[in-house]
Amino acid sequence: MIHEIFPKVFHNHYDPEKAACQDSPVMCFQGRKLLCRVEGDTISYPRAEEIVPAGGPDASKLVFLFDISGEDYFLCPGGGPEAFADYEYRDISVYGKVFPLDRAYAAIIAFHLNNWYDTERYCGRCGHELVRDGKERAMRCPECGNLIYPRINPCVIVGVIHEGKILTTQYNRPNAGMFALIAGFAEIGESIEETVAREVKEEVGLKVKDLRFYRSEPWGMSSSLLHGFYCRVDGDPTVKPDGEEIAAGRWWTPEQLQECYTPSHVALTSEMITKFMRKEVTEESLWGEKA
Ligand SMILES: [Zn+2]
Structure with missing residues (x-):
């Protein structure tokens, strides 16, 4: 199944201080489409250093998602840049046809988190704009203290x-x-x-x-x-x-x-x-x- 990525190991520990390195993979979405490069049945994602010249945000704006065996994945918040070089936007269902499995798994978990970040922007209780919490993977309302965790x-x-x-x-x-x-x-x-x-x-x-x-x-x-x-x-x-x-x-x-x-x-x-x-x-x- 998609989460069985042994010998790779998925870590979902949230660290808001974590910053992207030049070679960190960055998950960029436009709706249901994911920016990726597929060669044969191998998928790869743009690196942080490739995102900026392509019109994406600089590394400090990227959101840490998770790490897989020490490789930190980041999210390009608010939608990705236009396709560039040999990266293209593919429907997220591409996860079912590509390898290695840990990268296919990264796609589906990033999709889940991107949907959540995209949806939870305003407090449902008071309407104030939410901010990312400093400790947990949660969105926090600075006005009323409402905390919203990822929906599962x-x-x-x-x-x-x-x-x-x-x-x-x-x-x-x-x-x-x-x-x-x-x-x-x-x-x-x-x-x-x-x-x-x-x-x-x-x-x-x-x-x-x-x-x-x-x-x-x-x-x-x-x-x-x-x-x-x-x-x-x-x-x-x-x-x-x-x-x-x-x-x-x-x-x-x-x-x-x-x-x-x-x-x-x-x-x-x-x-x-x-x-x-x-x-x-x-x-x-x-x-x-x-x-
Ligand atoms: Zn609120």
Whole structure:
């Protein structure tokens, strides 16, 4: 998955005093587009020393984001300069097609933070302009003291299993693929387990039981923290897509998936389908028995 960048290590410790060096990578966004250079399947980003002559801000204005194995990443605040040299603005979805994985991961986390900095500019309580806090990764209102932390939305990805098959769904939008899993955001006042039950019921009309937490993944595209669960059907297995968010649903055996499913190396959804396809996750491994 995208955050598995070993042997590189991601450090999110926030240090507002940290200044960019000449060769620090700088993440520049224009909307959903990221300034980068892609050669073959290798991605790289402009360095601080290249940004200034291209019309970008000087190093003191850049915002420290995080470090990956000692390499400090910075953000060009308020939108990047025009494309220059052989750097170009590419849609952020480029992260799924490029290597090394630590740079692809940097793109998605920087995207998350850029959206947050871009949104949190004024105090929602009193309307005063916010400033970056001196200690934590937070925006602070100098007028009323309001503190705003980066927004992280809890979300579920659900692999529903029934009698040796897994359910995949198709979103109700043009060109949607057939290999989504049930997914959705937690709502106020519910546990993450309750989110699983509600989303499955809403999207395909199934009641589920025996939830097994699989693993989680930070997903900057939707400012989310994804929680992957497997579960099984409780009662009637008839899939009834809601027709609004979900157009169709289908049960697959591992063998059927092997014929037509192409795994992706970045997403939790794909890993969960792939584990089932390869029989590394089975009803027996999850529940110690057949359904
Ligand atoms: Zn305020």
